[in-house]
Amino acid sequence: MAVIVNIPNAHDDNSQWNASGGYWDINVRTNDGYLFVGDIKAVYNNTSGYPKSVVLEQNGAKVWAYGELSDTDADTEITITGNTRSENDLEVINNIPNTTATGTKGSGYYDASIQVTANEGYKITAAQVEFTDSYGYPDTKDLTISPDGKTASWEYDDANTGKSFTLTGTTASEGTPELTVTNEIADTTEKHTYEGQTATFTVNGSYPRYRFKQPTVNYTGTDGQPKTIQMEVEVLESGSIATATVTDIDPTKPVTITGQYLYAIMIEPSLSNCYADPELPEHLFEGDTLSVVLKANPNTAFDDTDEMKIPVFSYQDEKGYYQNKPLTVSEDKQTATGQILLGDYRSMGVVAEAYPVTVVGQQYGAINVYLVTLDELAEFSGKRFFKETGTDPSTGAPIYENIDLGKYVNKIRRVYTNIGASSTDVIRCGNYNTGVSCHQPAQDKITLDFGTAVVPAHNEDNTDYESEIQIFLPFAGFVNLNNAYAGKTIALQYVINVVTGNGIALLSCNGVVFQVEETEPSSEIIYLSPSTQVITVGGDDWNEMLYYGLEPYIYCKWYESASNGRNNDRQTGILGDFRGFNVFDDVTPIHTVEMLAEEQEMIYTALSDGVYIE
Known part of the structure; x- marks a missing residue:
């Protein structure tokens, strides 16, 4: 890509990608008459996509910054940041608030001068400079403050102009009295501002395990009465900060901040x-x-x-x-x-x-049964492994080794119906409390009522009892139903054990159970263990009967009856040999030697009207 130099009075000096070495070779130089000030940094995203900021090395003259960036590639965009100053300027570090400062070298190597100017609305009340003298020793001098406090200056002929100059001091708001504040909270620092009639106090503590205890600002109000206000505390990542704002303060009276900053x-x-x-x-x-x-x-x-x-x-x-x-x-x-x-x-x-109070699973032995969601199961997986190698003899604290809590899990099953919850619970594995919140099932078995249905009786005659009748049961498949129940109303219920995931289907007629079928309306959840061996929690027996469907129904194969309820078989035989309902034609005359005509007519009439002969 490119190297972008974002530094005034500096330029790229043939930075290039080293293909054989696999790194960017960075070279940046100042323009003539300028020097680098402070750190010069290379800012970029590394090959993993994370932002990086690397401080480059500098030569003794502070005109050349260089470095090798190995976590880059040829397409990496690199931005160089930093600052420069004129060779005739001093390196001035200005710690005086509300001011600007410049420093210049004199005609001789050890001649130095500094000028400080107060910002609009402020005046300088104190100013000092810390520097290195010509012999290499640290020294401190006061700056000369102008009568109006708007400027401060300093000139010296025995300073090492190649080293930095640090300014410290104070300023005051023009036309506004300076507050006198005493901070009595040990191990803290205090800052305050005062504008108009509003004063803001800030107390900072830097110890991470410490907290403020009753930090209070004590001041005199504009009505002349002593007042107090509790400070608001904010806990930071490292330390704490207490703040308070007062709108009725008498700035001519002293302010005292009381309280404690203690180990919490x-x-x-x-x-x-x-x-x-x-x-x-x-x-x-x-x-x-x-x-x-x-x-x-x-x-x-x-x-x-x-x-x-x-x-x-x-x-x-x-x-x-x-x-x-x-x-x-x-x-x-x-x-x-x-x-x-x-x-x-x-x-x-x-x-x-x-x-x-009521735990499902107690009657089965020393087991725990939990009603979990997929989110809770995912949370458990995050706490499933930990290490405990023993107990510290001096403190009694546990020492950990690799432990798989999945060894305590007997089964994880998905039951395909709603299961009521009773109390909240947490998942426990042996004596270990995972802290994963879940629920207890309300009961160890649930009953599903599928209602009733009438078994088809298509012909509504004796042929219906020769039908082939089956009923489809979810998670069981097709089972045979006795054809004696043709035309009758039957009911179906499932009773499911939520602990095992197994169940039974109950078929009843007029409140009497006449058929029981075993079923398994659940499936295993496979939960692999990344140990030295491939171990599954619970098992890997999936129940594909789910794909058959979840709605029960009756399947019936019947035979059509003959027209008018009679069959059309024809055969010849003796009248007394037939049974059931029969129609006769071409009947041989019925008579005996002793039979009267009236008796014969009575027999013919009875046969014509229809009779059963047994």
């Missing part, structure tokens, strides 16, 4: 299935009292019998030893309370866990 004992809660009411403070100080009221979540309770489960204060005392102090659990086991006076402790934790 951080309150570190570890709460599962419970919460603090009121909330726990972020920190307290030595001599403070920590009062705790913990409440269990609905359908959970604290344990007051097992020493390992009782809520406790857990802290590291003055000697560095770990201590526990139990909280008091109420009779209904819904509340845990306690107080502790804080000493010079290094830490203070509140450790408590409430346990579900």
Whole structure:
């Protein structure tokens, strides 16, 4: 790409990509009569796409900056930043607020002069310069301030003009009285501004584990009465800052800032299935009292019998030893309370866990059953592996090695129906609490009612009992149904065990179960373990019966009856040999020697009207 020099009075001096070495060779020089001031940096994005800023080396004359950038390629765009000054200018570091400053060399090598000008609305009240003399020793001199305070100047003939000159001092707002502020908070620094009738005070503490305690601004109001205002505290990544703004201050009276900046004992809660009411403070100080009221979540309770489960204060005392102090659990086991006076402790934790009152899975042995979402399962995977190699003999703190919590997981199954939740819970693997919040299932089995259906009876005669009837059951497939239920109303229910993921299908008629089929309305979730061996959590037996469908239905194959309910088979036989419903034609006359004509007619009439002969 290119090398862009973003420095006044400087230019690129044949910087180029070294293909054989795989790096950019950077060379930047000042224009004639100029020198580099401060660091010269190369700014770019490296080959991984991350921004980089590299300080280049400089030669002793400060006219050449150079370096090799190895995490680049030929297409990398590199911007060179920094500043220059004239060879006749001094290197001046101006720490006087609200001013500008310049410095020049005299005719001799050790001749130096500095001029400071106050910004508009300000005047210079004090000014000093720190420099290196001609013998190489540090020295300090006062600048001469003009009567109006608008400028300050200094000339000297025994200064090393090749070294830097540092200015320090103070300024005051013109026409505005300067506030007199005393900061009594140890280990902090104070700054303030005053414009019009508004004063702003800022106290800064730089210790990361320290916090402000009751920082207060004490001042005299415009009504002549003493007043106080509490400062607002902001905790930074490193340290804290306290600020306050006053709009009615008498600037002629002194201001005192009081309070403390102390080592803070951080309150570190570890709460599962419970919460603090009121909330726990972020920190307290030595001599403070920590009062705790913990409440269990609905359908959970604290344990007051097992020493390992009782809520406790857990802290590291003055000697560095770990201590526990139990909280008091109420009779209904819904509340845990306690107080502790804080000493010079290094830490203070509140450790408590409430346990579900009714736990699904207890009747199956020592197992835990959890109702988890995919997000909760993903969160568990992030905490699944940790290291514990032993216990520190002096502190009792655990030492970790590689442990796979997946060894405690028997099954992870997706059940294809809604499962009600009861209490909140956290996923536990053995004695380890992962801290991943989830829910307990409301019960160990659920019943799904698919309603009723009438088994088809297409012909509504005896031929329906020769039909072939099947019913499709989700996750079971087609099963045969006794054709004796043709034309009857049957009901279907599924009973599913949420612990195993297995279930049964119940077919009933008039409230009586007549057929039971086993089914598995769930599937395994494969959860691989990146250990030395390929291990799956739970198993890898997928149930593809899901793809058959989730809606049950009846499948029936029937035979069409003959017209008018009669078959059309023709055969010849003796009348007394036939059974059922038959139609006869070409009947041989029925008679005997002794039969009267009236008797014969009666037989013919009965046959014509239809009779069953058994």
